[in-house]
Amino acid sequence: MAKVLMKGNEAIGEAAIRAGCLNYFAYPITPQSEVAEYLSKRLPEVGGVFLQGESEVAVGYMLFGASGAGERVMTTSSSPGISLMSEAISYIAGAECPAVFVNIMRGGPGLGGILPSQGDYFQATKGGGHGDYHLLVLAPDGVQEAVEMTMQAFGLAEKYRNPVMVMGDGMIGQMMEPVEFPDDLKTEPTNKDDWASNGMSTRKSKKKNLVKSLFLDPAELNQHNLNLKAKYEQMKKEDVQYELYNADGDYQILIASYGTMSRVCRTAIDMLKAEGIEAAMFRPKTLFPFPEKQVHDAALKETCKCVISIEMSMGQMVEDVQRCVMGKKPVEFYGECGGEIPSPEKIMEIVKELIG
Amino acid sequence: MGKAFSKPEALTDNYTHYCPGCTHGIVHRLVAEAIDELGIRENTVGIAPVGCAVMIYDYINCDFQEAAHGRAPAMATGIKRVRPDLMVFTYQGDGDLASIGMGEIIHAANRGEKITVIFINNAIYGMTGGQMAPTTMPGQRATTAPAGRDTAQTGMPIRMANLMSEIVTPGYVTRQAVLKPQMVNKCKKAIKKAFQYQMDNTCFSFVEVVSTCPTNWGMTPINALKWAEETLLPYYELGDYKTPEDA
Numbered sequence: 192m193a194k195v196l197m198k199g200n201e202a203i204g205e206a207a208i209r210a211g212c213l214n215y216f217a218y219p220i221t222p223q224s225e226v227a228e229y230l231s232k233r234l235p236e237v238g239g240v241f242l243q244g245e246s247e248v249a250v251g252y253m254l255f256g257a258s259g260a261g262e263r264v265m266t267t268s269s270s271p272g273i274s275l276m277s278e279a280i281s282y283i284a285g286a287e288c289p290a291v292f293v294n295i296m297r298g299g300p301g302l303g304g305i306l307p308s309q310g311d312y313f314q315a316t317k318g319g320g321h322g323d324y325h326l327l328v329l330a331p332d333g334v335q336e337a338v339e340m341t342m343q344a345f346g347l348a349e350k351y352r353n354p355v356m357v358m359g360d361g362m363i364g365q366m367m368e369p370v371e372f373p374d375d376l377k378t379e380p381t382n383k384d385d386w387a388s389n390g391m392s393t394r395k396s397k398k399k400n401l402v403k404s405l406f407l408d409p410a411e412l413n414q415h416n417l418n419l420k421a422k423y424e425q426m427k428k429e430d431v432q433y434e435l436y437n438a439d440g441d442y443q444i445l446i447a448s449y450g451t452m453s454r455v456c457r458t459a460i461d462m463l464k465a466e467g468i469e470a471a472m473f474r475p476k477t478l479f480p481f482p483e484k485q486v487h488d489a490a491l492k493e494t495c496k497c498v499i500s501i502e503m504s505m506g507q508m509v510e511d512v513q514r515c516v517m518g519k520k521p522v523e524f525y526g527e528c529g530g531e532i533p534s535p536e537k538i539m540e541i542v543k544e545l546i547g
Numbered sequence: 548m549g550k551a552f553s554k555p556e557a558l559t560d561n562y563t564h565y566c567p568g569c570t571h572g573i574v575h576r577l578v579a580e581a582i583d584e585l586g587i588r589e590n591t592v593g594i595a596p597v598g599c600a601v602m603i604y605d606y607i608n609c610d611f612q613e614a615a616h617g618r619a620p621a622m623a624t625g626i627k628r629v630r631p632d633l634m635v636f637t638y639q640g641d642g643d644l645a646s647i648g649m650g651e652i653i654h655a656a657n658r659g660e661k662i663t664v665i666f667i668n669n670a671i672y673g674m675t676g677g678q679m680a681p682t683t684m685p686g687q688r689a690t691t692a693p694a695g696r697d698t699a700q701t702g703m704p705i706r707m708a709n710l711m712s713e714i715v716t717p718g719y720v721t722r723q724a725v726l727k728p729q730m731v732n733k734c735k736k737a738i739k740k741a742f743q744y745q746m747d748n749t750c751f752s753f754v755e756v757v758s759t760c761p762t763n764w765g766m767t768p769i770n771a772l773k774w775a776e777e778t779l780l781p782y783y784e785l786g787d788y789k790t791p792e793d794a
Contacts, residue, residue, distance in 0.1 A: 216625065245650060248650070252618040252621035252625065256612060256621070257628065259625075260592065260626045260629055279615070388610035389610070390589060390630075391588070391610055397589070399608060399609055400611075401610070402611070403611070403613035
């Protein structure tokens with residue numbers, strides 16, 4: 192298929208349709224409202240459902256209802272909106288329903304700003320809502336990957352019966368890049384008759400299905416949480432995605448970076464190489480499950496003097512990097528946020544300083 | 548002689564956990580009878596609230612989803628929009644619907660979602676133990692209003708059916724009660740009508756049911772019925788507040 196030039200937000204909307212998701216609920220928020228605008232036109236053309244909810248709180252539960260009834264469903268929002276949806280996300284994870292949430296991150300805390308940020312790493316990977324749950328979190332580095340990850344998200348959500356988040360930022364949402372929609376990323380929806388509340392008449396057993404997260408018996412709730420934990424462990428075994436860049440040679444420093452920030456780091460690495468300095472990049476494509484062993488092993492390379500996590504935040508992913516490197520190499524951090532994105536020159540300067 | 552009375556198929560054999568004199572059991576039965584009579588049980592999804600009726604799915608025998616506090620109308624919207632062929636109803640109390648879920652119920656009604664809402668108004672929070680609700684009467688004691696509801700601080704009780712009737716989008720809004728056999732019969736008709744409007748894809752439907760909570764009111768079941776009739780009904784007047792035919 193030929194490539195088309197599309198804005199990230201619109202491409203994400205189109206990717207959902209191409210992946211077989213015809214149900215979308217959302218509430219407007221900058222910098223991702225173009226997804227809703229695009230789908231308000233496109234979904235009726237393909238016989239899908241578009242609804243603008245009255246709040247992100249309500250939209251979260253519209254997703255819960257739709258996914259509980261066994262249908263593929265997506266919403267998109269940005270940081271403050273994801274905070275409001277986090278209650279529903281906890282319930283959806285607790286009730287083991289598949290649903291796709293896209294967060295086009297903006298600066299925080301509070302209203303923060305409307306420019307790109309990576310300040311929601313903790314929220315996405317460590318909780319957000321209450322209770323012991325995890326999202327599977329995919330972090331694209333551009334419009335093409337945003338398309339591919341959005342398409343993958345539905346299959347992953349159904350594989351684990353767990354909400355999946357695609358976490359981009361305002362840069363990815365707003366910029367235009369050439370994209371294609373790979374047909375092979377489309378998955379067939381799984382049969383949900385054994386658990387979804389889609390009407391007893393759909394199943395032979397005529398037994399009622401119950402979608403719920405309440406377990407008042409302590410032993411039952413403990414077992415429920417053990418079952419959820421087993422899914423998160425399975426994600427760690429089967430669905431870690433990452434990229435190592437310029438890591439074949441004898442690099443002196445390992446830069447950990449993801450999303451938009453990794454694009455800048457890639458440029459800095461190329462510029463450093465031209466000057467005879469070898470730096471490698473570790474880029475997690477899944478923020479949960481985090482590529483724990485991969486960053487550990489890459490950091491342990493003999494020639495590698497130190498690791499630095501470079502983020503559009505005040506230091507969030509760095510905690511995972513430190514955890515995985517286990518003190519075997521120094522782990523440094525550099526970050527800017529609020530819409531400021533460290534430049535390649537700035538990254539070069541920091542790298543040179545660190546490796547002396 | 549034929550069989551005069553039997554348990555609806557849509558009711559399970561479980562004993563309910565409700566307190567003696569609580570009217571949830573009556574309303575559950577009315578919902579089950581309506582479901583049976585319309586023959587929709589295998590095509591119905593209920594939304595359980597947060598409150599005393601959270602385990603309604605143990606008593607009504609159809610598919611269910613369990614909502615967070617107040618969010619049932621948003622969940623029902625999600626289901627109905629993606630599966631318009633299903634019959635979807637919520638069953639909510641007054642803390643759930645009239646307090647934390649006010650936004651969701653108003654907007655679901657205003658969009659004209661083709662869902663049915665059963666709203667139990669017993670003027671108090673039941674499950675959490677008798678705290679003040681938006682529907683608590685002036686002067687009525689609650690565990691968070693030990694001297695009685697002070698309307699200067701907390702406002703007057705919210706009359707949901709009256710409020711819902713102001714929504715311009717066509718809908719069916721009625722207030723019923725289950726304090727006497729005649730009222731129960733009328734309430735049954737209203738609930739069935741509410742489901743019928745959904746079946747016919749006519750409109751959003753809302754049945755408020757004035758109910759009792761003897762435990763948290765600190766009354767015997769008999770006195771609770773009497774108090775509800777004398778105190779609640781003059782303020783919460785019964786009857787149809789809006790029908791789609793008005794539009």
